[in-house]
Amino acid sequence: MLNLSIMTRDTEIFDIIRQERERQTKGIELIASENFVSDQVLEAMGSVLTNKYAEGYPGHRYYGGCEVVDLGENIARERLKKLYNAAYVNVQPHSGAQANMAVFMACLKAGDTFMGLNLSHGGHLSHGSAVNFSGLMFRAVAYNLDENTGLIDYDNLEKTAREERPKLIIAGASAYSREWNYARIRKVADEIGAIFMVDMAHPAGLIAAGLLDNPVKYAHIVTSTTHKTLRGPRGGVILMGEDFPNPWGKTTPKGEIKMMSALLDSAVFPGTQGGPLEHVIAAKAVAFGEALTPEFKTYQQQVKKNAAVMAQHFMDKGYKVISGGTDNHSMLIDLRTKYPELTGKVAEKALVSADITTNKNMVPFDTRSAFQTSGLRFGTPAITTRGLKEDKMGWIVELIDRVLQDPESEANIQKVREEVNREMNQYPLFAW
Ligand SMILES: Cc1ncc(COP(=O)(O)O)c(C=O)c1O
Numbered sequence: 001m002l003n004l005s006i007m008t009r010d011t012e013i014f015d016i017i018r019q020e021r022e023r024q025t026k027g028i029e030l031i032a033s034e035n036f037v038s039d040q041v042l043e044a045m046g047s048v049l050t051n052k053y054a055e056g057y058p059g060h061r062y063y064g065g066c067e068v069v070d071l072g073e074n075i076a077r078e079r080l081k082k083l084y085n086a087a088y089v090n091v092q093p094h095s096g097a098q099a100n101m102a103v104f105m106a107c108l109k110a111g112d113t114f115m116g117l118n119l120s121h122g123g124h125l126s127h128g129s130a131v132n133f134s135g136l137m138f139r140a141v142a143y144n145l146d147e148n149t150g151l152i153d154y155d156n157l158e159k160t161a162r163e164e165r166p167k168l169i170i171a172g173a174s175a176y177s178r179e180w181n182y183a184r185i186r187k188v189a190d191e192i193g194a195i196f197m198v199d200m201a202h203p204a205g206l207i208a209a210g211l212l213d214n215p216v217k218y219a220h221i222v223t224s225t226t227h228k229t230l231r232g233p234r235g236g237v238i239l240m241g242e243d244f245p246n247p248w249g250k251t252t253p254k255g256e257i258k259m260m261s262a263l264l265d266s267a268v269f270p271g272t273q274g275g276p277l278e279h280v281i282a283a284k285a286v287a288f289g290e291a292l293t294p295e296f297k298t299y300q301q302q303v304k305k306n307a308a309v310m311a312q313h314f315m316d317k318g319y320k321v322i323s324g325g326t327d328n329h330s331m332l333i334d335l336r337t338k339y340p341e342l343t344g345k346v347a348e349k350a351l352v353s354a355d356i357t358t359n360k361n362m363v364p365f366d367t368r369s370a371f372q373t374s375g376l377r378f379g380t381p382a383i384t385t386r387g388l389k390e391d392k393m394g395w396i397v398e399l400i401d402r403v404l405q406d407p408e409s410e411a412n413i414q415k416v417r418e419e420v421n422r423e424m425n426q427y428p429l430f431a432w
Contacts, residue, residue: 021430025424026420026421027355027420027421028355028357028396028420029382029383029386030357030358030383031377031382032175032202032228032330032378032381033174033201033202033227033379034227035227035229035230036382036385036386037227037233037287038231038290039430041233041283041290044279044283044285044286045279045282048279049282052065052066052278054070054073055274055275055276057092057265057269058070069278069281072278072281072282072285073092073276073278073281073285076284076285076288080239080284080288081239083288083291084208084214085217086216086240088240089237089238089240090102090237090239090268091235091285092268092269092273092277093235093236093238095225096201096225097126097236098236098272099225099238100124100127100236101126101272102264102267102268103197103223103267104134104138105272106260106263106264106266106267107167107168107221108168110137110138111137111138111139112138112139113138113164113166113167114128114134114138114139114140114141114166114167114168114169115141115160115164115169115194116128116134116142116143117143117144117145117152117170117171117172118142118143118144118364119142120362121145122145122174122176122332122364123142123170124172124174124199127172127199128141128142141160143156143160144156144364145176147364149323149324150322150323150364151178152178152181154184154185158184158188161188161191161192161194162188162191162192167195169185169188169189169194171185171196171198171199171219172198172200172215173199173202174202175332175361176332177307177311177321177322177323177325177326177327177328177331177332179213179327179328180198182196182213182215182218186218186219189220196219196221197219197221197223198218198223199224200215200224201225201228202228202229202329203329204224204226204228205230205231205296205300205381208230208291208296209296211297211300211304216239216240216241217241219241221238221239221260222238222241223236223239224236226284228381229303229328231287231290231291231296231381231385232283232286232287232291233283233284235280235281235284237284240261302384302389303380303381304327304328304329306380306384307326307329307380308325308326309390309394310393310396310397311325311326313393313394313397314331317397318337319333319334319335320334320336320338322363322364322375329381330377330380331378331379332361332363332375332376332377333376333378334375335347335375335404338404342407343368343372343374344360344368344372344373344375344376345360345371346407347403350403350408350413351400353410353413353417354399354403354413354417354420356396356416358376358377360373360375361373361377395423399419399420
């Protein structure tokens with residue numbers, strides 16, 4: 001066999017991979033947007049499919065030799081349609097932000113107004129941050145959470161929609177632990193003639209398992225990542241239900257009206273991306289196949305149960321959980337009720353030193369900057385994959401509280417870290 005290696009084994013990089021595997025194995029992973037994929041998802045991602053160029057779509061490629069990858073991409077599409085009862089899907093977006101960018105490109109012109117959840121209330125940066133394409137190229141307006149309840153302020157959303165008349169309304173968030181009232185948003189979108197898009201990146205796995213309402217029933221367009229609760233490889237997807245009449249079809253230079261499905265496909269390729277990552281698309285297909293099994297539903301039920309129990313333990317210890325609990329896999333903690341002087345930044349650092357991984361997060365109406373923050377975001381998808389059940393959630397919250405009581409003490413952190421490592425040793429993670 002031809003030896004394609006141009007040098008001896010790259011121990012420098014493989015040692016880094018080993019270190020990262022060790023880090024993932026020994027700690028408690030509580031980042032709400034992370035998960036651990038199955039061995040077969042990993043195997044598909046590390047496969048020879050990475051060698052193939054396949055610009056275009058199955059059956060219509062700009063390269064020869066795509067017959068085999070066409071089969072994989074078609075399976076990914078069919079499984080994704082089945083998972084969410086969708087009529088149209090695109091599995092090529094390289095990430096969630098890329099999927100969102102393609103929707104903007106298909107639906108808006110530069111400078112058009114769109115509306116999303118205020119970023120400091122839980123919205124994602126691709127929903128209008130001033131440093132992201134969405135805020136740089138389009139005019140972003142925001143709706144807010146209610147300061148008292150921590151829930152979406154639907155009155156404020158409707159009022160802002162009627163005043164600003166955005167062409168696109170986005171629901172979905174990076175840090176919102178409650179169910180959405182999609183029907184109410186669709187109603188106001190219809191009233192002002194806006195396109196309604198839902199970015200379901202965070203709860204996609206719970207939705208696939210039927211544990212939260214399916215936005216494909218309400219929105220014109222739905223986007224998602226595949227790597228959070230859905231437990232697939234890093235990537236994005238776009239979906240539409242039956243309900244995509246095409247009042248927004250743009251005319252082509254030849255004067256034909258283009259359907260929204262065609263607009264979205266061309267916004268992904270050639271609009272914003274080149275060749276699709278067929279190895280990742282195969283891994284997406286594997287993950288969608290896993291998500292169609294009864295075991296996946298059991299997993300998601302446990303994710304939800306773990307989150308509800310964890311949120312209750314936080315409240316029992318005197319922490320404020322924004323909105324008073326969670327309907328999904330995540331929760332946002334306002335540290336100020338218990339430790340007014342402690343910033344999210346210091347808390348995150350201390351917890352990471354104790355091998356408890358989480359991230360600082362702004363809380364709604366935060367008095368601190370995005371670099372300091374007054375909150376922490378927690379999620380249960382990764383620890384649930386690891387096998388932890390609800391009876392362990394009190395133990396985790398207890399450890400977190402011990403770290404936060406004395407975040408500057410290395411001795412305190414070390415004691416917690418040893419306990420974390422000892423316990424997590426009981427939950428094997430990788431087969432290799
Ligand atoms: C709601 C939402 N949309 C989009 C994204 C972006 O996904 P990606 O990091 O794959 O671009 C995220 C990432 O956290 C997210 O939370």
